[in-house]
Amino acid sequence: MLPIFDPELIRRYDRNGPRYTSYPTAPQFHAGFDTQAYRTAALLSNSSAVPLSIYVHVPFCANPCFYCGCNRVITRNRDQAARYVKALSAEIGMHGRLFHHHRPVEQLHFGGGTPTFLTLDQITEIMRRLRTDFMLIDTPEREYGMEIDPRTVDRETIEGLAQLGFNRISLGVQDFDPHVQEAVNRIQSIEQTREVVEHARRSGIQQIGFDLIYGLPRQTPERFGNTVREVIDIRPTRIAVYGYAHLPEVFKAQRQIRRSELPTSAERLALLRLTVDQLTQAGYVYIGMDHFALPDDKLVHALAAGTLHRNFQGYSSHAQCDLIGMGVSAIGNVGDTYSQNLKDLGAYYTAVEHRQFAICKGLKLNADDRVRRDVIQQLMCNGRVEYSRIQANHCIDFPAYFASELTNLAPMQTDGLLRATDDSIEVSDKGRLLVRNIAMAFDAYMRPRPAGYSAAI
Numbered sequence: 001m002l003p004i005f006d007p008e009l010i011r012r013y014d015r016n017g018p019r020y021t022s023y024p025t026a027p028q029f030h031a032g033f034d035t036q037a038y039r040t041a042a043l044l045s046n047s048s049a050v051p052l053s054i055y056v057h058v059p060f061c062a063n064p065c066f067y068c069g070c071n072r073v074i075t076r077n078r079d080q081a082a083r084y085v086k087a088l089s090a091e092i093g094m095h096g097r098l099f100h101h102h103r104p105v106e107q108l109h110f111g112g113g114t115p116t117f118l119t120l121d122q123i124t125e126i127m128r129r130l131r132t133d134f135m136l137i138d139t140p141e142r143e144y145g146m147e148i149d150p151r152t153v154d155r156e157t158i159e160g161l162a163q164l165g166f167n168r169i170s171l172g173v174q175d176f177d178p179h180v181q182e183a184v185n186r187i188q189s190i191e192q193t194r195e196v197v198e199h200a201r202r203s204g205i206q207q208i209g210f211d212l213i214y215g216l217p218r219q220t221p222e223r224f225g226n227t228v229r230e231v232i233d234i235r236p237t238r239i240a241v242y243g244y245a246h247l248p249e250v251f252k253a254q255r256q257i258r259r260s261e262l263p264t265s266a267e268r269l270a271l272l273r274l275t276v277d278q279l280t281q282a283g284y285v286y287i288g289m290d291h292f293a294l295p296d297d298k299l300v301h302a303l304a305a306g307t308l309h310r311n312f313q314g315y316s317s318h319a320q321c322d323l324i325g326m327g328v329s330a331i332g333n334v335g336d337t338y339s340q341n342l343k344d345l346g347a348y349y350t351a352v353e354h355r356q357f358a359i360c361k362g363l364k365l366n367a368d369d370r371v372r373r374d375v376i377q378q379l380m381c382n383g384r385v386e387y388s389r390i391q392a393n394h395c396i397d398f399p400a401y402f403a404s405e406l407t408n409l410a411p412m413q414t415d416g417l418l419r420a421t422d423d424s425i426e427v428s429d430k431g432r433l434l435v436r437n438i439a440m441a442f443d444a445y446m447r448p449r450p451a452g453y454s455a456a457i
């Protein structure tokens with residue numbers, strides 16, 4: 001199934017909206033959800049004993065990429081990392097005391113910032129602490145990944161990561177074109193990237209993800225097409241292609257980007273179309289939103305089996321795990337709750353060094369949130385919602401419960417984005433690139449229109 005690219009429809013439905021890596025989304029988190037609420041949720045979760053997923057956030061970067069919207073600290077001072085590793089270690093211990101030790105950690109992800117800002121010894125120390133407090137597993141089902149900045153790693157580090165149990169890496173590439181790289185302050189050669197991939201494969205890390213961004217300054221279809229061709233030649237197992245969202249009032253670094261150098265909306269559409277065409281013609285399967293994978297990747301199997309899942313890392317082949325977020329600004333999802341750590345590094349240190357959780361906000365889902373989360377997950381992951389399934393899960397009458405939402409979907413049905421019948425909603429191939437617009441119809445927090453989200457395309 002290929003998404004059908006309809007520029008007129010895409011233009012018409014282009015509006016800001018969430019990426020639905022969670023529902024409700026992060027702007028709904030509030031300070032009323034505190035450490036005590038988190039402890040209660042964590043202890044309760046032990047009775048369901050679903051597997052665990054751990055996210056470790058490392059905020060440091062040596063240089064600012066101008067397009068960046070991540071929570072990161074720019075520094076060349078490597079000594080900063082030593083204090084951070086100590087704080088993480090304390091935080092791991094605190095979480096470890098809440099969760100039953102026999103719950104396997106199926107997923108582990110180090111994100112950032114730049115996790116490879118840490119030395120291999122520091123990463124080894126964090127992994128040692130994680131193995132002490134949690135049951136890390138060594139079976140092939142595990143998904144232990146790290147975001148890698150190819151400019152910051154050497155062969156020894158990659159080999160070391162494989163020995164520590166990492167079986168997946170994702171590399172920020174964005175665009176190989178030197179003009180674009182100069183405009184976004186991220187100079188990274190193709191050779192550097194190829195070398196990291198080769199070291200990883202030789203070390204036994206076969207699961208390689210690349211991140212690309214379209215809509216960056218100075219991008220043209222021809223130049224970006226060359227980048228995509230190079231990427232296809234390297235053959236990563238997964239490729240994510242994100243649309244750059246220019247929000248300089250929210251992200252300070254983006255003020256360095258000249259608006260006049262950004263592609264127009266028509267050019268953005270041409271970039272996206274070209275990328276979708278090139279990747280699918282090269283044998284990549286369109287997973288959803290902005291993700292592509294090779295046919296033998298677990299995501300493709302999960303898509304076919306209807307078991308695809310969406311979480312803070314995007315799409316996942318793992319069913320729902322309880323997610324523990326560690327590190328400054330990290331988000332967790334335990335049971336029916338979300339929680340987020342302090343975003344300020346100083347405040348994070350103060351909490352954790354006093355042996356307190358750094359959680360500053362979150363939320364506990366209510367019954368309506370749970371129904372809507374289920375619907376939005378089904379749309380985002382399977383492109384289909386069966387009323388009977390939602391009714392059985394939540395004891396509601398779907399057409400009555402969502403009467404106004406179904407009415408609001410009517411224009412999208414007329415435009416061919418979906419087909420709503422008496423028992424299901426099915427996203428059409430024309431609607432696949434616009435699936436979050438369909439999901440927004442079920443988002444109770446989307447009225448009135450939000451600011452600060454990225455455009456749908």
Ligand code: SF4
Nearest residue numbers: 061064065068070113
């Ligand atoms: S894009 Fe990645 S490497 Fe660049 S500043 Fe942001 S977090 Fe750091």
